[in-house]
Amino acid sequence: MIEIDIHKKLKSSQGEMLLNIQTTIKKGDLVTLYGNSGAGKTSILRIVAGLLQPDSGKINVNGKTWLNTAKKINLKPQKRKVGFVFQDYALFPNMTVKENLLFALNKGEDNSIVNHLVEIIELGELQNRKPQTLSGGQKQRVALARALVQKPSILMLDEPLSALDSEIRFKLQQYILNVHKEYKLTTLLISHDISEIIRMSDKVLQIEHGKITRQGKPNEVFNYTGLSAKFQFTGTIIEISKQDFLYILSIRIGKDLVKVVADETEGEHLKAGDKIVVSAKALNPIIQKIG
Amino acid sequence: MIDWEPLILTFKLAFITTILLLVISIPLAYWLAYSKSKLKPIFETFVSMPLVLPPTVIGFYLLVAFSPSNAFGDWLNNWLGLQLVFSFEGLLIASIIYSLPFMVHPIQAGFSNLPTSLIDMSYVLGKSKTTTLFKVLIPNIKTSLLTGIVLAFAHTIGEFGVVLMIGGNIPGKTKVASIAVYDKVESLDYAAANTYSLILFALTFVILLMVYVINGGYLKQQK
Numbered sequence: 315m316i317e318i319d320i321h322k323k324l325k326s327s328q329g330e331m332l333l334n335i336q337t338t339i340k341k342g343d344l345v346t347l348y349g350n351s352g353a354g355k356t357s358i359l360r361i362v363a364g365l366l367q368p369d370s371g372k373i374n375v376n377g378k379t380w381l382n383t384a385k386k387i388n389l390k391p392q393k394r395k396v397g398f399v400f401q402d403y404a405l406f407p408n409m410t411v412k413e414n415l416l417f418a419l420n421k422g423e424d425n426s427i428v429n430h431l432v433e434i435i436e437l438g439e440l441q442n443r444k445p446q447t448l449s450g451g452q453k454q455r456v457a458l459a460r461a462l463v464q465k466p467s468i469l470m471l472d473e474p475l476s477a478l479d480s481e482i483r484f485k486l487q488q489y490i491l492n493v494h495k496e497y498k499l500t501t502l503l504i505s506h507d508i509s510e511i512i513r514m515s516d517k518v519l520q521i522e523h524g525k526i527t528r529q530g531k532p533n534e535v536f537n538y539t540g541l542s543a544k545f546q547f548t549g550t551i552i553e554i555s556k557q558d559f560l561y562i563l564s565i566r567i568g569k570d571l572v573k574v575v576a577d578e579t580e581g582e583h584l585k586a587g588d589k590i591v592v593s594a595k596a597l598n599p600i601i602q603k604i605g
Numbered sequence: 606m607i608d609w610e611p612l613i614l615t616f617k618l619a620f621i622t623t624i625l626l627l628v629i630s631i632p633l634a635y636w637l638a639y640s641k642s643k644l645k646p647i648f649e650t651f652v653s654m655p656l657v658l659p660p661t662v663i664g665f666y667l668l669v670a671f672s673p674s675n676a677f678g679d680w681l682n683n684w685l686g687l688q689l690v691f692s693f694e695g696l697l698i699a700s701i702i703y704s705l706p707f708m709v710h711p712i713q714a715g716f717s718n719l720p721t722s723l724i725d726m727s728y729v730l731g732k733s734k735t736t737t738l739f740k741v742l743i744p745n746i747k748t749s750l751l752t753g754i755v756l757a758f759a760h761t762i763g764e765f766g767v768v769l770m771i772g773g774n775i776p777g778k779t780k781v782a783s784i785a786v787y788d789k790v791e792s793l794d795y796a797a798a799n800t801y802s803l804i805l806f807a808l809t810f811v812i813l814l815m816v817y818v819i820n821g822g823y824l825k826q827q828k
Contacts (some may be wrong), residue, residue: 365725390730398729404722408744417740418730464731 315341316468316500320361320371320381320394324524326352332384333357333368333524339517341376344494344501346532355504356401358521360469363398364391375467397461397469397499401476403453405445411456412441418463431459435489436497451482455489462493464514469494469501476506480569487514508536508589509548509568536591546593547572551586565592606798611665611776611785618693618781622700623708626757627750629701630708635738637709638716653710655703664770667699671771689771696772696779700761708757715749716742748820759812762805 316339324331333354339345347355360366362373364380367388373381380389395425405414415437432438435455445453447456454474463467471490475483491514494501505511509516511532516536520528528535536548549567561581565572574592576584582588639650655663671689672678681687689695718743727737728781743750772779774788780802789798 363729365728368662391725392731394729396729398726400722400726402720402722404726405718405727406723406741406745408741415733420731460730530825 315339315374315376317372317374318358318362320358320368320373322357322361322368322371323356324357326354328352331524335521335524335526337526337529338596339500340504341500342498343516344491344503344514345517345519346503346510346515347519347521348505348508348535349502353521354524355521356440356472359398359472359502359504361466362394363470364389364394368585395464397464397466397473397600399454399461399469399471401474403445403457403470405453405456405460405476407445410442410444411448414445415463416462418460425464427465429589431462434492435459451465451478451486452487454478458486458489458493462497462499467500467524469499471501471503473504475507475510483510485520490514509530512548546591548589548591550592551584551588551590553586554581554584555580563590565590567592607797608776608785611780611782611801612804614693614777615762615779615782618700619758620697621697622704622761623711623758625697626704626708627754630712630753632667632741634709634712634716635742637713653706656706660703660764660766661770663703664699664767667695667702667771671695681806685785691771691775691779693772693778697770699767699771700764703764703767704757704760706819707760708753711753712746712751712758715746751819752816755812755816761811762809790811811819 317337318339319336320333321335322333324333330354331354335354346360347358349355357366361368361371362380368381368383370383371381372379372383373393379385379387381387406417409417412428415431416425419425419428432441435458437455437459439446440448440452440456445456448456458471458474474490475486478486487510490501490503493499503515505514515532518529518532519526520535523603547567549565549572551563552566552571553564554561559578561576561584562577562583563574563576563584565574572592633652636650637645666692669675670677671681673682673688673690678689681689687694689698723741723745724737727741734741761782764781766788768779768781768784769787772781772784774780774784780788782805785804786798786801789795789801
């Protein structure tokens with residue numbers, strides 16, 4: 315169980331913002347922080363890791379106090395058991411992939427965990443390469459493996475998948491889910507992608523201007539529970555055009571572009587950039603094998 | 606044949622100065638790169654002053670400070686047995702001050718250019734500041750270190766004004782090559798002055814060329 319209650323004045327591009335977060339995270343849950351950039355999501359992770367000092371507040375992790383400003387307790391980042399995957403991965407350029415992982419071991423610790431991680435995250439062939447020679451997805455996997463070497467109480471991933479194309483993205487989601495289960499981790503993930511959130515998380519916290527505005531299971535937060543659909547996809551509207559009394563929506567779903575029609579009452583409330591659920595009920599799909 | 610002693614003395618001075626400067630500059634540059642202290646601009650100014658101050662001014666104040674007729678020079682002389690005026694040790698201290706910015710600036714820039722996420726990550730992985738400095742930061746600023754080393758070495762070779770003020774022209778102790786050139790010209794021995802000058806010219810050219818070749822990545826491309 316992780317209890318977080320933090321307050322901090324942040325200076326953002328839109329001026330000052332008060333970060334004010336109270337939440338409890340169940341052990342073993344995968345929780346996603348969702349919200350616009352600049353809403354304070356990264357700051358929350360950095361405060362939990364001890365890299366950023368809040369003005370006041372407390373953080374308790376599995377009964378241990380990491381931070382309590384009233385009692386002047388503030389563990390250094392070195393003493394907090396967190397695994398962190400940064401947005402820029404922060405792999406050490408002077409070390410090979412294997413050395414990056416070994417660096418994360420404590421002195422005199424057995425390196426069997428490194429070998430195990432190399433195996434399950436499939437880094438075998440990359441072991442002796444330097445980070446600069448890796449692709450984005452490969453760097454991502456190395457950063458993930460390195461974050462797990464210390465068997466953290468919390469794994470935190472700051473938009474780990476945003477820079478990757480959808481195929482690699484899907485594979486990496488699987489890696490993250492696998493290690494989350496295998497190591498019984500409590501995971502905090504920042505993501506913008508609703509389909510990713512729905513697929514991966516137990517709980518979503520929607521953050522706006524430094525505050526939690528909605529929280530709950532993904533289907534509650536994105537409220538599509540009422541639908542008893544046969545087909546259901548989430549996507550982003552790329553373009554809306556009006557033809558007579560119908561709206562034509564161009565929607566990006568994963569990497570595919572789909573066109574659907576919407577009637578006037580639906581179309582009026584939609585604009586390009588909106589995230590939507592597309593579902594169909596009475597429909598007989600034609601399935602063809604293509605590969 | 607010329608007297609080789611001034612050249613040997615020059616390289617001895619440049620070599621020891623560079624090693625001592627490296628030891629001093631890494632912690633100093635680290636502090637300048639990462640400290641949020643309000644005093645930082647003052648220290649940065651002091652480090653940079655030798656770049657713009659006439660060497661004779663530095664030499665003059667060191668001369669006054671080290672002079673045994675003053676309290677500080679007297680204390681050095683009585684308690685440490687150090688006579689810093691017109692001696693090799695005095696020259697060494699003057700060189701360290703004079704070449705300080707040439708070592709500190711590249712190292713400081715090297716630290717500042719590294720993404721801070723590397724430091725954050727090392728801390729998250731449970732590593733101390735010292736381990737982070739030696740295992741993560743220093744190995745990733747090798748070219749900056751090399752630039753600092755070479756520039757400090759070359760700049761010490763090129764020193765003249767400070768040496769003249771504080772070291773004088775004592776053969777084997779303070780008569781370095783740049784002074785020897787001046788000395789030979791004064792005594793109208795142009796041939797010897799030319800030999801010294803040519804050697805210094807060629808050496809500084811090679812040393813600086815080395816920096817540009819290495820930092821320009823020409824070596825990496827060939828690999």
